[in-house]
Amino acid sequence: MKSDPVISSDASRAAEALAALLRVAVDASPVCITISDLRRDDAPLIFVNDQFCRTTGHTREQVIGRNCRFLQGEGTDRSVVARMREAIARREPVSIELISYKRTGEPFLNRLDLAPVRDSRLEIDAYVGVQRDITAFRxxxxxxxxxxxxxxxxxxxxxxxxxxxxxxxxxxxxxxxxxxxxxxxxxxxxxxxxxxxxxxxxxxxxxxxxxxxxxxxxxxxxxxxxxxxxxxxxxxxxxxxxxxxxxxxxxxxxxxxxxxxxxxxxxxxxxxxxxxxxxxxxxxxxxxxxxxxxxxxxxxxxxxxxxxxxxxxxxxxxxxxxxxxxxxxxxxxxxxxxxxxxxxxxxxxxxxxxxxxxxxxxxxxxxxxxxxxxxxxxxxxxxxxx
Missing domain, CATH: 3.30.565.10 (Histidine kinase-like ATPase, C-terminal domain)
Structure with a gap:
């Protein structure tokens, strides 16, 4: 049975509209959202939203392709970083709080929630991160x-x-x-x-x-x-x-x-x-x-x-x-x-x-x-x- 080209076209347009809406929504989010590609060496960032750039002071061009460890500094608790890496190695979600650093060198208390995103059909092996500057809250x-x-x-x-x-x-x-x-x-x-x-x-x-x-x-x-x-x-x-x-x-x-x-x-x-x-x-x-x-x-x-x-x-x-x-x-x-x-x-x-x-x-x-x-x-x- 042949598919109706009109229905197919409508479904395609709806999917494209939803994808565009999701992109706009992610960039409008009040929290930092990042995606790291675990299929590549050193798990580089492949996406950051606008709030991440506003919070950290980095531009997309400066961070895409880099591991997010550039946010760490002398005040970052290494035991917390080790716990995060162990969870990633096991492909498990993890929630942590650690001292991170903005591009200016200013420290901030970072609440970081990481979750694995895997889909063998689409060959996806990534981590999505949600980060919030909770310095003022604490x-x-x-x-x-x-x-x-x-x-x-x-x-x-x-x-x-x-x-x-x-x-x-x-x-x-x-x-x-x-x-x-x-x-x-x-x-x-x-x-x-x-x-x-x-x-x-x-x-x-x-x-x-x-x-x-x-x-x-x-x-x-x-x-x-x-x-x-x-x-x-x-x-x-x-x-x-x-x-x-x-x-x-x-x-x-x-x-x-x-x-x-x-x-x-x-x-x-x-x-x-x-x-x-x-x-x-x-x-x-x-x-x-x-x-x-x-x-x-x-x-x-x-x-x-x-x-x-x-x-x-x-x-x-x-x-x-x-x-x-x-x-x-x-x-x-x-x-x-x-x-x-x-x-x-x-x-x-x-x-x-x-x-x-x-x-x-x-x-x-x-x-x-x-x-x-x-x-x-x-x-x-x-x-x-x-």
């Missing part, structure tokens, strides 16, 4: 998680402050009464009682600061000569170090500038950094606190003789609730709170590893600030300069 996701953490911290801090203040009040009252008795002035344990008064009072101030930080308000501090502040804060912070850790101090006695911070805030920052150093050294070693003036900035550095901070933790060390300690041995709030307080001063808190070993926390504090905005860490973060 950043927004991280910001949302950070906001949720800070909201949870605010709720925790509110209840924590209330309960702790109830316990601190009798400690402060009764130890103050003991310290005020005339016979206590000459008692051999007078210094210990005064330490109880000082530390309990500082703890009360710190609970207020934690609550203030968690609620992201506005910190207002009255500038005073800085030389009046460090001695008291350092003295109380040093009491947080275990007996096996020695503390050396350099340059603090020479300070005479004005800076809008108070003793409770400085104590909280130094205390948290000191405790972190002591924990890193397992309670045995030395801590060095140094202060220098650089133009209109006070630079405080706290270094230890511990093992330093592993590179994989550099980007997370100041995150709220992040801790490497076993459950029950750390809240993950110490360095995050210190970071937030320093940022509230308009300064920065960073960390790096020392060449001779150990970690060094560096605090930059701008001088003569009367008010500063409190904020939360929105990643990139807290940042590490290592």
């Amino acid at each position: 950043a927004a996701e991280a910001t949302r998680r950070e906001r949720e953490k800070m909201e949870a911290l605010g709720r925790l801090a509110s209840g924590f402050s209330h309960e702790l203040n109830n316990l601190l009040q009798p400690i402060i009252t009764y130890s103050g009464m003991l310290a005020a008795r005339p016979e206590m002035a000459e008692a051999e344990y007078a210094e210990q009682i005064n330490a109880i008064v000082d530390c309990a009072s500082a703890a009360r101030d710190i609970t207020a600061q934690v609550l203030h930080f968690a609620r992201s308000g506005v910190a207002l501090s009255e500038a005073e000569p800085l030389s009046r502040r460090p001695g008291e804060a350092i003295r109380m912070a040093s009491r947080l170090l275990p007996p096996g850790v020695s503390l050396s101090i350099e340059g603090v006695e020479d300070l005479s500038a004005a800076c809008a911070i108070d003793t409770a805030e400085l104590l909280q920052v130094l205390g948290n950094v000191f405790r972190n150093a002591a924990d890193a050294m397992d309670g045995k070693g030395s801590v060095r606190l140094a202060a220098v003036m650089e133009d209109t900035t006070l630079v405080l550095s706290v270094s230890d003789t511990g093992p330093g901070v592993p590179p994989e933790l550099w980007s997370r060390i100041f995150e709220p609730f992040f801790s490497t300690k076993p459950p029950g041995q750390g809240t993950g709030l110490g360095l995050a709170t210190a970071w937030g307080i320093v940022r509230g001063w308009g300064g920065t808190l960073t960390v790096r590893n020392r060449e001779g070993g150990g970690a060094e926390f560096i605090i930059h504090i701008p001088l003569d600030r009367r008010s500063t905005d409190w904020g939360t860490n929105n990643n990139g973060a807290h940042s590490s300069d290592r």
Whole structure:
């Protein structure tokens, strides 16, 4: 039976129209679409759509005939690439996320979905790839998680402050009464009682600061000569170090500038950094606190003789609730709170590893600030300069 030429012609025109529509649709797609030919050596690209060119900055002429590894760079995770290659070798679909690079060298987080396309009748053996730049999406996701953490911290801090203040009040009252008795002035344990008064009072101030930080308000501090502040804060912070850790101090006695911070805030920052150093050294070693003036900035550095901070933790060390300690041995709030307080001063808190070993926390504090905005860490973060 002969086919009707009119029907054949109509079917052919419909197929051509559909093929044209598909080409237009693929180029109009908001995601990158590529096709690699596995029948040829090195599986070169034989098709890329317009969105791929817009996202990567490459033209079709620059990429057709090349393997898509030109998108990789120094930040690309080789283990992820190996997983992709293994899936392709087995002709299996695979979904991965990896750092890719645009023609300008700018990195972006690439969500890549690959699927095999095989048809023995048409002699097709290819892979179709769908790629999306999810850098902004992941950043927004991280910001949302950070906001949720800070909201949870605010709720925790509110209840924590209330309960702790109830316990601190009798400690402060009764130890103050003991310290005020005339016979206590000459008692051999007078210094210990005064330490109880000082530390309990500082703890009360710190609970207020934690609550203030968690609620992201506005910190207002009255500038005073800085030389009046460090001695008291350092003295109380040093009491947080275990007996096996020695503390050396350099340059603090020479300070005479004005800076809008108070003793409770400085104590909280130094205390948290000191405790972190002591924990890193397992309670045995030395801590060095140094202060220098650089133009209109006070630079405080706290270094230890511990093992330093592993590179994989550099980007997370100041995150709220992040801790490497076993459950029950750390809240993950110490360095995050210190970071937030320093940022509230308009300064920065960073960390790096020392060449001779150990970690060094560096605090930059701008001088003569009367008010500063409190904020939360929105990643990139807290940042590490290592």
